[in-house]
Amino acid sequence: ESSDLVEVNNYIRSNQIAPSAEMSGIAEGKNLIIVALESMQSFPINNEMNGQTITPFLNELTEDEDTIYFPNFYHQTGLGKTSDSEFLLETSLYPRSGGAVFFTHSGNTFNSMAEKLGSKGYSTSVQHANTKSFWNRDMMYDSLSIDEFLDLDSFTVEKGQAVNWGLKDIPFFEQSVANMTEMQEPFYSRLITLTNHYPFTLDEEDKMIDAFDSNSGTLNRYFQTVRYLDEAVKSLFEELKENGLYENSVIVMYGDHYGISENHNEAMAQYMGKEITPYESAKLQRVPFFVHIPGSGKGGINEEIGGQIDMRPTILSLMGIDTSTDLQFGDDLFSEEREEFVIFRDGRFVTDQYVFAENICYENGTAEEVDKQLCAPYIEQALTELQYSESIIAGDLLRFYDKENGELLPGD
Ligand code: GP9
Ligand code: MN
Numbered sequence: 531e532s533s534d535l536v537e538v539n540n541y542i543r544s545n546q547i548a549p550s551a552e553m554s555g556i557a558e559g560k561n562l563i564i565v566a567l568e569s570m571q572s573f574p575i576n577n578e579m580n581g582q583t584i585t586p587f588l589n590e591l592t593e594d595e596d597t598i599y600f601p602n603f604y605h606q607t608g609l610g611k612t613s614d615s616e617f618l619l620e621t622s623l624y625p626r627s628g629g630a631v632f633f634t635h636s637g638n639t640f641n642s643m644a645e646k647l648g649s650k651g652y653s654t655s656v657q658h659a660n661t662k663s664f665w666n667r668d669m670m671y672d673s674l675s676i677d678e679f680l681d682l683d684s685f686t687v688e689k690g691q692a693v694n695w696g697l698k699d700i701p702f703f704e705q706s707v708a709n710m711t712e713m714q715e716p717f718y719s720r721l722i723t724l725t726n727h728y729p730f731t732l733d734e735e736d737k738m739i740d741a742f743d744s745n746s747g748t749l750n751r752y753f754q755t756v757r758y759l760d761e762a763v764k765s766l767f768e769e770l771k772e773n774g775l776y777e778n779s780v781i782v783m784y785g786d787h788y789g790i791s792e793n794h795n796e797a798m799a800q801y802m803g804k805e806i807t808p809y810e811s812a813k814l815q816r817v818p819f820f821v822h823i824p825g826s827g828k829g830g831i832n833e834e835i836g837g838q839i840d841m842r843p844t845i846l847s848l849m850g851i852d853t854s855t856d857l858q859f860g861d862d863l864f865s866e867e868r869e870e871f872v873i874f875r876d877g878r879f880v881t882d883q884y885v886f887a888e889n890i891c892y893e894n895g896t897a898e899e900v901d902k903q904l905c906a907p908y909i910e911q912a913l914t915e916l917q918y919s920e921s922i923i924a925g926d927l928l929r930f931y932d933k934e935n936g937e938l939l940p941g942d
Contacts, residue, residue: 532927532930532938532939532940534921534925534927535922535925535927535930535931535938536938537918538857538918538921538922538927539857539931539938541914541915541918542857542858542859542918546854547861547862547865547867547868548854548865548867549843549847549853549862549864549865550847550862550864550865550866552864553828553847553848553862553864554847554848554850554862555847555848555849555850556823556826556828556848557780557823557826557848557849557850558849558850559716559850560716560778560779560780560823560849561710561715561716561717561718561719561775561778561779561780562647562652562716562717562718562719562779562780562782562845562849563710563718563719563720563721563770563779563780563781563782564619564718564719564720564721564782564783564784564845565720565721565723565763565766565781565782565783565784566612566615566616566720566721566722566723566784566786567723567726567759567763567783567784567785567786567817567818568612568722568723568724568725568726568727568759568786568789569726569727569728569730569752569785569786569787569788569789570726570756570759570785570786570789570817570818571785571788571789571790571814571815571816571817571818572601572603572785572816572817572818573802573814573816574753574756575588575589575592575601575818576589576592579739579742579753579801580740580742580743582739582740582753583739584739584753584756584757584760585756585757585760586760587760587761587763587764587767588760588763588818588820591820591822592831593829594822594829595827595829596822596823596824596825596826596827596828596829597820597821597822597823597829598820598821598822598823598828598829598830598831598832599818599819599820599830599831599832600818600819600820600832600833600834600836600863601816601818601831601833602816602833602834602835602836602880603784603816603817603818603819603835603836603837603838604815604816604817604835604836604837604838604872604874604880605785605786605787605788605815605816605817605837605838606618606624606625606837606838606839606872606873606874606875607625607786607787607838607875608625608626608627608630608875608876609628609629609630610625610626610629610630610631610632610633610665611630611786611787612665612722612786612787613630613631613632613665613666613667613670614630614631614632614787614875615784615786615787615838616632616720616722617631617632618837618838618839618841618842619643619784619838619841619842620640620642620643620644620674620842621640621641621642621643621674621842621858622839622840622841622842622843622856622858622859622860623839623858623859623919623922623923624839624859624873624875624915624916624919624920625875626920626923627875627876627916627920630665630666631923632665632666632667632670633665633666635923635924635926636666636669636670636672636673637669637673637926638673638923638926638928638929639673639926639928639929640673640674640675640928641856641857641928641931641933642674642675642676643718643842643845643846644674644675644676644677644718645674645675646846646851646853646856647718647846647849647851648675648677648718650849650851651716652716652717652718653677653678653713653714653715653716653717653718654675654676654677654678654717654718654719655676655677655678655679655680655709655713655717655718655719655720656671656676656678656679656680656719656720656721656722657680657684657702657706657709657719657720657721657722658679658680658681658682658721658722658724659681659682659685659687659696659697659702659724660681660682660695660696660722660724661681661682662679662681662682662683667679667681668681676720680706680709682696682697684709685697685702685705686705687701688701690733693725693731693732693733693736694724694725694727694729694730694731694732695724695725695727696724697724698725698736698758698762699723699724699725699726699758699759699762700761700762700765702721702723702724702762703721703762703763703765703766703769704765704769706719706721706766707766707769707770707773707775708773710773710775711773711775715778721766723759723762725755725758725759725762726752726755726756726758726759726789727755727789728748728789729748729751730748730751730752730754730755730789731751731755732751732754732755732758736758737754737757737758738754738757738758738761739753739754739757740754741753741754742797742801744794744796744797744800744801745796745797746794746796746797746798748790748794748797749790749794749797749798749801750797752789752790756789763783766781767781776824777824777825779824780821780822780823780824780848780849781820781822782819782820782821782822782841782845783818783819783820783822784817784818784819784820784838784841785817785818785819786817787817788814788815788817790814792806792811795811798814807897808887808888808890808892809885809887809890809892809897810897811887812874812878812880812885812886812887813880813885815874815878817838819836819841821844821845821848823848832863832864834863834864834868834870835870835871835872835880835881835882836860836861836863836868836870836872837860837872837873837874839858839859839860839872839873840860840861840862840863841860842858842860843858843860843861843862844860844861844862844863844864847862847864854936855933855935855936856933856936857922857928857931859915859918859919869881870882871908871911873912873915873916875916877909877912877913877916879908879909879912880894881894881908882894883904884900884904884905884908885897886905886908886909886912889902890902891904891905
């Protein structure tokens, strides 16, 4: 079994690139706040719906001097939805094709981002106003070395503060920041939002824009809950400032997975003003990725094509933490050496030249169908990489890896 790891390790080492020298360590020692934006796709950002702005605050951030925004960033989740995005973030491994890894392999050995930060003296926590056993989080967080899980029991839900799945995001952020003021610094605290979740219902007073007018109630309401989520993020920034936590913290935000499935293609076509082909469908898997570093002046729109698997190496590099001997499949998105290539959990992929979806090879940009041979080398690499990641999980191979020294341990 440990011999499988030799092959995986060789693959990872031969594809490895150096992180960006310019960005490496620029957030060293700061608190790290990571926000999972529930069901948030990229298409509402810098866009309108019937003349109404959908995400005014996030739009502002895309032009902010301290914020890097990645518009060509993709989710890579499977059936495990939110939990898969957490897995990608913490481990830079691919989730499983068959079922949520949070359920199937919560007892495995991992080398999570939380563990890395913990070893540098960070206190680590996740805050999420849902019952702790949802997605088996309570078990999995132990394996991911997360010190503290502030679940529903740690939050107060006053009358009128709950909608849809539970506590609304604005009071959630308010209480989350209050919790942060009690944390030992530097801290890594991860916040998982909930209001912008299917079926996207809101109380009347929280509707800040009109619904859309398609045949899909789901899509129609989605714009309103996205608008609410935007307002909640704005309130998070204000709370952090009011509590003196803003200046010394890095704020990373990412969309966890799609909110609008392919069942709503007709309505999406009406909104987009074009047919939703397999090419467009793949492009709709883009989710926002924001890196906000107060006072850095590093802001701008970064067009790099990447995905959630790249979050761990990108963030740890910013925090000045070396990952060169770690077993991870992602890269630092700021690295100049990086090849633009993102592999979806279902085998679709996007490169700077091609989009591969439903067995069709498209040219990226023109959306024209091209000879499948052009996609062939990437098809092969995508399958290999997904398989290697799967073998790490299925064989619990990280138990044969010495994370301190980056060496393979003699197996059984
Ligand atoms: C549940 C929340 C939503 O706690 O994270 O999960 P999802 O259904 O999006 O995977
Ligand atoms: Mn989710």
